[in-house]
Amino acid sequence: MAGRVQDKVTVITGGASGIGEGMVRRFCAEGGRVLLADVDADAGQRVADECDARFVHLDVSSESGWGALETLISCDYGRLDILLNNAGIVAEKSILEIDLDTWNRLLSINLTGVMLGCRSAVRLMRNNAGGSGGSIVNTASTTSYLAIPDVAYTTSKAGVVGLTKSVAVQCATEGLNIRVNSIHPGATLTNILKTALDATPTLAKSFNRMSPMGRMGRVEEVAAMALFLASDEASFCTGGQFPVEGGTVSEHPRMG
Numbered sequence: 001m002a003g004r005v006q007d008k009v010t011v012i013t014g015g016a017s018g019i020g021e022g023m024v025r026r027f028c029a030e031g032g033r034v035l036l037a038d039v040d041a042d043a044g045q046r047v048a049d050e051c052d053a054r055f056v057h058l059d060v061s062s063e064s065g066w067g068a069l070e071t072l073i074s075c076d077y078g079r080l081d082i083l084l085n086n087a088g089i090v091a092e093k094s095i096l097e098i099d100l101d102t103w104n105r106l107l108s109i110n111l112t113g114v115m116l117g118c119r120s121a122v123r124l125m126r127n128n129a130g131g132s133g134g135s136i137v138n139t140a141s142t143t144s145y146l147a148i149p150d151v152a153y154t155t156s157k158a159g160v161v162g163l164t165k166s167v168a169v170q171c172a173t174e175g176l177n178i179r180v181n182s183i184h185p186g187a188t189l190t191n192i193l194k195t196a197l198d199a200t201p202t203l204a205k206s207f208n209r210m211s212p213m214g215r216m217g218r219v220e221e222v223a224a225m226a227l228f229l230a231s232d233e234a235s236f237c238t239g240g241q242f243p244v245e246g247g248t249v250s251e252h253p254r255m256g
């Protein structure tokens with residue numbers, strides 16, 4: 001039986017770990033021709049080998065890196081159907097602690113990297129044989145709406161919302177049939193959180209309490225939302241923000 005993204009040429013950034021790894025596994029299982037793009041060659045190659053994906057080394061903050069990936073995709077596949085701009089880092093520095101190098105590095109990955117990815121994807125997707133078209137899904141966060149002290153991270157994830165809407169509206173008004181949406185995970189059990197939990201096990205209670213459902217998210221749940229938006233089932237969805245957070249952004253602050 002054909003998968004939900006059968007034969008679609010798909011790039012997933014940050015696919016070597018966590019949410020991105022979950023996306024790679026799900027999109028491969030659904031028939032996608034997946035390119036896993038990451039800076040971590042060891043983990044990336046391992047995940048790619050396990051899922052029958054293709055690992056490509058990419059630093060998403062590198063303009064020339066995206067240029068090289070565009071060339072590779074044009075030569076080897078002749079089209080791009082789906083881009084999941086998922087790679088991201090945290091800085092864990094407040095406004096009183098942040099230095100300019102840390103700020104610039106985080107924004108170059110979490111925001112400029114997403115812009116560069118969108119630009120490359122639109123360039124490729126508008127020239128797809130059979131007609132312009134495709135789907136871009138940008139991984140933002142609940143911190144797009146609810147601030148945390150990590151000032152660079154919060155700013156980057158708010159920025160991804162504006163970027164997503166701008167690209168979505170441009171593509172739609174030009175009639176390109178390229179849809180662009182953002183997904184907003186809440187606390188999801190990946191390496192970022194596992195490291196914090198290993199250091200401070202009592203944090204688990206706090207992470208669970210962040211959602212009215214009383215638990216953290218699973219990477220498979222985030223991947224499922226990305227899959228819906230990437231697939232043709234979401235044909236009238238563009239410029240939208242899609243939370244995957246057990247109700248976190250719907251809840252009024254609790255008493256006590």
Ligand SMILES: NC(=O)c1ccc[n+]([C@@H]2O[C@H](COP(=O)([O-])OP(=O)(O)OC[C@H]3O[C@@H](n4cnc5c(N)ncnc54)[C@H](O)[C@@H]3O)[C@@H](O)[C@H]2O)c1
Nearest residue numbers: 014016017018019038039059060087088141185187188190
């Ligand atoms: N885990 C959460 O609770 C959570 C919540 C909301 C949003 N997010 C977002 O989800 C995305 C994935 O996070 P995760 O929790 O899976 O993290 P993770 O650390 O497990 O995975 C991030 C991946 O991105 C890669 N990466 C880092 N810098 C890169 C670069 N410059 N170029 C290419 N790849 C790079 C890493 O090598 C790694 O494979 C991020 O954008 C993050 O902000 C995570």
